Amino acid sequence: MSKWENGVAASRIAGARWQKATASDAKNDCVEVARIGEDEIAVRNSRHPDGPALIYTRAEWEAFTDGASKGEFSNMLV
Template sequence: MSASVLSGVAWRKSRHSNSDGSCVEVAGLPDGRIALRNSRFPGGHVLVYTRPELAAFIAGAKDGEFDDLVTGP
């Protein structure tokens, strides 16, 4: 989905975002789904997830299931 379709939604990013602006932004949509985009390309493509889908991902992240992707070998 293109970001232009989602004009008017309130995008936000983590306070842990790095100083060069490389971060993922999220926005709640009127229908209850959640949109994600790359903050470096705000006019680019947007991924849209249901609340249960994103909740499952966040739970996995909190449990450390994806730590190896950012800490390296």
């Protein structure tokens, strides 16, 4: 069980090292991710760094990134 709950203020995740995609623009229109613990990934909106973070298990994150790398979510942009 996670010690973090979805919606926790991202600023409350001590020691998180947030990573932003190099494709983000000057307005910070991007999401940032941080590995927290051994088996969890936190995601936040880069425009609201103190706002809520969504917490995913390693398996959930791997499934998402695998699908994204295969273009399975490309229809979200049309």
